[in-house]
Amino acid sequence: MQYRQSFLGMQVRVPIRKQTGIALLQVLLISAIISVLALYFTITARQQVSVAQAANDRVLAGLLIRSAESKVLFELLTKEATDSHLYPLPEGYNFYATPIEIDQYTKVKIQDVAGLINTEFPDQTLLRRTIQNLGGTADIASTITDSLLDWQDSDDLKRLNGAEKGDYEIGPRNAPITLKSEVRLIKGMDDELWRKLEPLLSVPRASYFNPMMAPEPVLKAYLNSDANDILDLRRKGSLTRSEFSQLTGVYDQEGIILSKSDLFRLNIQVNYGQAKLEKEMTVQLDPYAKADGTVVDSVASNW
Incomplete structure (x- = not known):
């Protein structure tokens, strides 16, 4: 059985089976769009829930710290x-x-x-031996210890293994260290040694x-x-x-x-x-x- 349809003034015979196929494609397309929208809304909702949960966890974690x-x-x-x-x-x-x-x-x-070990007035022998215990050589230990003292004293006289103005792009302070992170700038210090030494130092004395x-x-x-x-x-x-x-x-x-x-x-x-x-x-x-x-x-x- 055929269906007669007008197209640009012409009568076109369209098989019913073909018309049914087009309708099916339309239904599938609409279903896909609805599915994508549903998926989007679901993901958005989950993200919002996750953000809210993270904020709630952070608040509770802060309470636990206090x-x-x-x-x-x-x-x-x-x-x-x-x-x-x-x-x-x-x-x-x-x-x-x-x-x-x-x-x-x-x-x-x-x-x-x-x-x-205090950063301002360290026991020099103790600091040298500690650095060596952390894997630094005797030369590195002496360089860091002398440079730490040179960094803080008010004069420009360099200790035997120390460093003064001219050895740094920035520094020395020529005053007591107020931030422990300054020690990272001392001559002879590297990232690996600083990571090990930092927990052993204190600015408050x-x-x-x-x-x-x-x-x-x-x-x-x-x-x-x-x-x-x-x-x-x-x-x-x-x-x-x-x-x-x-x-x-x-x-x-x-x-x-x-x-x-x-x-x-x-x-x-x-x-x-x-x-x-x-x-x-x-x-x-x-x-x-x-x-x-x-x-x-x-x-x-x-x-």
């Missing part, structure tokens, strides 16, 4: 030392940056600044050095001998001042005190859902409130 910060500061301020326990913090806490799990999302590192709380490379540099016994006791959480002195022959003396300081570097990391946040801060604590009620001074902080 919660962990408050918890740790409270413990540091309220735990008093006794004769048997020099560092009476909750089980699992330490002052030499071994990660502490606060909850399933949060890890905290606490480092007593007294165990670090404790009034003494405490080798008990020194990170492993610094502790080994200070003892200049096998420190495995000390490190093993630290891992077990059973290191006391008397044991440290018996094993090392180091006792309280000028510039060295085997007690915690009031300066701490806190590193808080939160991994919650899609959010990964990190906060590092250096705080000075005083368990006895000042006139304005302050017990925590934030020396430095960054997210």
